[in-house]
Amino acid sequence: MKKVTCTAPVNIAVILLGGKRNEELILPINSSLSVTLHQDQLKTTTSIATSRDITEDRIWLNGKEDDINHPRLQSCLREIRRLARKRRSSGSEDGASRNLNYKVHICSVNNFPTAAGLASSAAGYACLVYTLAELYGVEGELSEIARQGSGSACRSMYGGFVQWLMGEREDGKDSLAQQVEAETHWPELRVLILVASAEKKHVGSTAGMQTSVKTSPLLKMRAESVVPGRMEEMIESIRKKDFESFGQLTMKDSNQFHATCLDTFPPIFYLNQVSQQIINLVHRYNAHYGQTKVAYSFDAGPNAVLFLLEPTVNEFVEVVKHSFPPAPNGDPFIKGLPVSPAPLSQELTTAIEGDACPGGVRYVIITQTGPGPAQSQDPTLDLLGADGLPRSSA
Template sequence: MAASSTAIYHATATAPVNIAVIKYWGKASTKLNTPTNSSLSVTLSQEDLRTITTASCSPSFESDALWLNGAVHDVSNARSQACFAELRALRKAKEDRDSSLPPLSTYKLHLISENNFPTAAGLASSAAGFAAFVRAIADLYELDENPTELSRIARQGSGSACRSLFGGFVAWEKGSRDDGYDSVAVQVAPESHWPTIRAAILVISDAKKGVSSTSGMQATVATSTLFPNRANVVVPARMEAMKKAIAERDFETFADLTMADSNSFHAVCLDTIPPIFYMNDASRAAVRVVEEINRCAGKKVAAYTFDAGPNAVIYYDESNQNIVLGALKKGTADVPGWSEKHLDINASLPDGFNETILTALSGNVSRVILTGVGSGPLKVPREQALIDEQGNPRPAQ
């Protein structure tokens, strides 16, 4: 079948955000985008946080292009180009095996992408973005590769994007090969294994512009004297312990490891020259609130973790929803995000809660996002594609 010059091929996929509980920090190779240590994340529900991307190609397109939330974005960077090249090579091999296939690998690509959450809020949008990018093109090209194989490609776009190709609980194994081939994501457990894991994200304002993750982790690898021990000794042990905690649905161990690893990551940031600070006074107030919730509960019912920014992600099990969300709501009742969920949560503190701890949090949280563990990328019906008949972004619905 020969394609007409106006044929437009397209496929649409969504991909989730993931928030690591064992953190990725430090590149073994900047060229291959491989990490110095393995990491492990929880995929969050796409109802609350997802990127949707339509990938299209056509002999009529003149250049590769990407629109994100309506604005044109550059795709000439090495990371995007690496993803394009890898995916086209897989398509080309498929076309070589079956000459009846249209030569999509030779056409320019148009990618149209939208987030259902604020891109600038420091919520791992690049992970969801590159995962949706790769998944949508793979669907467009009708590739047979499985998610782990695609994760090798997504990793080259944005390291932690590889973990967003799966739902549930996902490890990014650092691999040992020089060519990075075995630095891929694997699913540790599907979301159905432990569906009661929930997350409350406190979006905390950041007065200062942070350091980019890429330049930050390069500086840490180059200068932190504590970092090699973290990467080579601390994290490998923690990865195994975390996999076991997830296998056993052991929330207390999951919480201990999650909090310890978040702090370890921010510790090596602080040990960098010059020091990198992502947590601020409000982030630390969130730490204290979680500690106080756990103290009052008499066990670990909540676990904080912080990425390369001040936002707190607080994991908990649904069985402890009332104590965890009750206290968080007491501290942040006026901010957006509580009413949307129609949860029957009273803003209330457990007996003996030291209420002064909440004062440092109040006023410093701009939004709450209540979500939970979720699925990997999803196919979107053709009629919901973000593209119009000319191959341009469709006006927002």
């Protein structure tokens, strides 16, 4: 039996994807740009096993068997196997080529809430494609294949700051991800994820985008007239490590994305009351200091992703606790990178004062930029046992 285990990261878009021009190939109507988050806090782990004793392809997601015949999953399997066969078309009957004739067992787990607006499908499909490529010895450009599983998965194939070029070709061959800067480029940048709801979204991002493309004039204007310029500005702000520009662009793009959701007919509401309170809190905090110290972004869900620099983290975590007192349920409120207590001045407390919302934020994950997918060398992370079936702990 051959078995490979890999991990892949979540990415958070700061220039958001608005919709697709081709649903089957997942070709976007605009380019996008994201920050890859560190796998120490957020990751998907996938193990894939293959042997002559495995009689059918099967997949388990987060402890439950799932549909292996899902079209997007099958597309990734088919493309990786096609590339593997192409590479080994010389006819040499080595172990790797024999593996191509065997079926696979796939087991995948996330260490964060699935389908709650945290780009779980991006990390999941990036991990699937990367692990399959390692299993079959496929090298080269993989973001095009990952894109066919989940559009934003192509951005999770790289660490640091990544752009997904929309491309122009009908076959999608030029709709690829490219790294703009490595994860080591801006070491002071921190990311806070405020989990307002871990429940599944009422409207999935795919269905929502389809409706927006059909009904929102604002979405068309955004894709054609706004995003191209913003992509250039965002890349420049990242390369210069200009947080003022980076933060303002991030918030404006998030706001405009959700304006297109409201412009969709019938309208889509991804944000909830807690999301709106977080937005107001960030603006009050920035106004107090007269500069952009914290920036928010919301994708197709209610959870806030906040960007800030390391010196601001301790104080702003206290601000979040003040405005969203943790529920007294014994669960940890702060997860991820460590923080230290920071007193809030009376002036700041007055500036951020609003209606406190106890329990509105369930918990906060603190992380930073991180690397792309990697093969695990730790056998304790394997999700599949010697029999090719999920371990009980998986």
